[in-house]
Amino acid sequence: MSEIDSKQQGSDYAVPDERGFFGAYGGRYVPETVVPALRELDAAFREASDDPAFKAEFDSLLADYVGRPSPLYRANRLAKAVGLAEVWLKREDLNHTGAHKINNTLGQCLLAKRMGKKRVIAETGAGQHGVATATAAALFEQECVVFMGVEDIRRQALNVYKMKLLGAEVVPVDEGGGTLADAVTAAMRHWVERVEDTFYVLGSALGPHPYPEIVREFQRVIGDEMIVQFAAKGVELPDAVVACVGGGSNAIGTFYPFLREVPRERLPKLYGAEAAGLGLDTDKHGASIAGGTPGVLHGFYSYLLQDERGNPLEAYSISAGLDYPGIGPEHGYLSDEGLVKYLPVTDAEALEAFALLTQTEGIIPAIESSHALALLPRLASELGPDAHVALTVSGRGDKDMDIVREAGL
Amino acid sequence: MSGLGEGFTSGRTALVAYLMAGYPNLETSLAAIRAAARGGADIIEFGVPYGDPLADGPVIARAGRAAMQAAADGFGLSEALEVAAAFTRDPGVPAMQAPPIALMTYLNPVMRLGYAETAKRALEAGVAGFIIPDLPADEAGEWLSMSEGLDTVFLVAPTSTSDRLATVGAASSGFVYCVSRTGVTGERSQLPTDLVDLVARVKQNTELPVAVGFGIATPEQARAVGDAADGVVVGSAIVRRQADPVAVEEYVRSLSDALGVDRA
Numbered sequence A: 001m002s003e004i005d006s007k008q009q010g011s012d013y014a015v016p017d018e019r020g021f022f023g024a025y026g027g028r029y030v031p032e033t034v035v036p037a038l039r040e041l042d043a044a045f046r047e048a049s050d051d052p053a054f055k056a057e058f059d060s061l062l063a064d065y066v067g068r069p070s071p072l073y074r075a076n077r078l079a080k081a082v083g084l085a086e087v088w089l090k091r092e093d094l095n096h097t098g099a100h101k102i103n104n105t106l107g108q109c110l111l112a113k114r115m116g117k118k119r120v121i122a123e124t125g126a127g128q129h130g131v132a133t134a135t136a137a138a139l140f141e142q143e144c145v146v147f148m149g150v151e152d153i154r155r156q157a158l159n160v161y162k163m164k165l166l167g168a169e170v171v172p173v174d175e176g177g178g179t180l181a182d183a184v185t186a187a188m189r190h191w192v193e194r195v196e197d198t199f200y201v202l203g204s205a206l207g208p209h210p211y212p213e214i215v216r217e218f219q220r221v222i223g224d225e226m227i228v229q230f231a232a233k234g235v236e237l238p239d240a241v242v243a244c245v246g247g248g249s250n251a252i253g254t255f256y257p258f259l260r261e262v263p264r265e266r267l268p269k270l271y272g273a274e275a276a277g278l279g280l281d282t283d284k285h286g287a288s289i290a291g292g293t294p295g296v297l298h299g300f301y302s303y304l305l306q307d308e309r310g311n312p313l314e315a316y317s318i319s320a321g322l323d324y325p326g327i328g329p330e331h332g333y334l335s336d337e338g339l340v341k342y343l344p345v346t347d348a349e350a351l352e353a354f355a356l357l358t359q360t361e362g363i364i365p366a367i368e369s370s371h372a373l374a375l376l377p378r379l380a381s382e383l384g385p386d387a388h389v390a391l392t393v394s395g396r397g398d399k400d401m402d403i404v405r406e407a408g409l
Numbered sequence B: 001m002s003g004l005g006e007g008f009t010s011g012r013t014a015l016v017a018y019l020m021a022g023y024p025n026l027e028t029s030l031a032a033i034r035a036a037a038r039g040g041a042d043i044i045e046f047g048v049p050y051g052d053p054l055a056d057g058p059v060i061a062r063a064g065r066a067a068m069q070a071a072a073d074g075f076g077l078s079e080a081l082e083v084a085a086a087f088t089r090d091p092g093v094p095a096m097q098a099p100p101i102a103l104m105t106y107l108n109p110v111m112r113l114g115y116a117e118t119a120k121r122a123l124e125a126g127v128a129g130f131i132i133p134d135l136p137a138d139e140a141g142e143w144l145s146m147s148e149g150l151d152t153v154f155l156v157a158p159t160s161t162s163d164r165l166a167t168v169g170a171a172s173s174g175f176v177y178c179v180s181r182t183g184v185t186g187e188r189s190q191l192p193t194d195l196v197d198l199v200a201r202v203k204q205n206t207e208l209p210v211a212v213g214f215g216i217a218t219p220e221q222a223r224a225v226g227d228a229a230d231g232v233v234v235g236s237a238i239v240r241r242q243a244d245p246v247a248v249e250e251y252v253r254s255l256s257d258a259l260g261v262d263r264a
């Protein structure tokens, strides 16, 4: 399928609206202090999107600095092991810094540069977004401060060290469970205070409008490349496409081009893997869609793990990157519309999938990405042994060595 | 029951006293707002404990956490409404002098209880209005349409452009809450130097009284801000004393005296 006729036959997928709503979800629920900054960001983003020079600079960085396009690899031994005809892996793990996060941070730091902001801040869970932000900031000569929960600093010591080497300041956040949600809150508080000279590089497809749209735009390269790569290989689009979902940036970057460019009747089935931690029947999980209800946290309305008084609950997952009590607003919308199925995956299932990919293909995935991999055997029973499935390997597993060793692999 | 605008009719700069519901426990928080009323507060702003207090500094955030932990079954919006109802039934001062009470709550507890249900219970409790710091005027259409009879106070900030000031001024009722500086709540030794200009800009864009908050901690600061604004909001400095209602009354009286005693 050429790019031209896919566009002509594309669907009418057109969210968010100009106020940042994906159906009921999204919006901008933030203190007034940062509303003007979000409006300024929105204007700068739209202006940059219309500027061919911005796109050219971004694309050239993606090619020569990140190493894109990332390969689309046919994993035959894995396919056989899970009982599927074909499995195609989109190798975001091969990007510079080891995950999809770099696509977004280069885009946002370029935008910061364009807006004349010399200081950037970020939150991080697994440390991948923190490292990717520190990397882009080093490249663009920006001062960089990263907020990270104390529990994640413990779990992801290697990435903390990398950020420091790259010249970033890492601020430990010792509130709540000391994980990603607490880091987001700390970054937002800091932004409210330093909004005039600071650009907040948000790491996932969440937060107040226009962040979910900005992150989607900078991550859509994942799905855009997949569509082109399948065409170049002369291979039909797969029956299903899978990604893991923390806040939802690698997943929306994967799904969005399919939703936009592929006519509905030919749209692959789309699956998101949420972190089910120790199980949905426990209070130790991070599955906002399977186990949550709609509410507002961190400036947007979407599915949320919350108590009966509306307090956000602590999430739990073995993977720091999926350990978040909410989910990006577009995923709430896609779930309600039935366009994407979100399925919970436990720690144990993710570890098993981690081992399987490592041993069958010699690819060590991030523990986040392993949640997506864990859906493959389920898809084999749901779609049958003839099915073709594409899956985004959002990152590599180097950062997770201590965790999997502790887990007894 | 009167609206929040009543708090600005005493003929001097209004004192808006912020206290945290349920802190250090339900009974003491009720005693503390009565003490603030006796001390001369013109409006009570009653904070609802919440798990992610994005706009609050350490003193108020800690008080909220302590309130949630102090109650065996937790403490939130419903419980704060019950305390507010007990206060409006018996404010501890003559009815003529009883200050109107507003709830300061983050948005999600309101969504969780439901906009309509929250408004209904607030009216039953005699609450005069709401301050919802993470609900900017642009997103408030649905809440405003379902909260008739209640004032909703929106916030403006030093970063607000004139078109924002106009939007917020038009959406607000009761008064406009002017945040003195970027950042979270909490006491500061110095107030921003451009505060007078900010208040003047806000007043150009609304007919409503303008109250200034964030960072005001001493009677001197209250008086200085009161020269420019129609009201001053004092939070952390009161909450710090909240476990001792006698200290609250004394401290609120010192603020009230600093603002002038020529009450109607």
Ligand SMILES: Cc1ncc(COP(=O)(O)O)c(C=O)c1O
Pocket (backbone or CB within 6 Å): A099, A100, A125, A126, A127, A128, A129, A203, A204, A205, A244, A245, A246, A247, A248, A249, A250, A251, A320, A321, A322, A366, A368, A369, A394, A395, A396
């Ligand atoms: C490798 C990897 N995959 C996935 C995620 C989850 O984020 P998102 O859902 O935004 O893609 C993270 C977050 O840190 C990550 O590091």
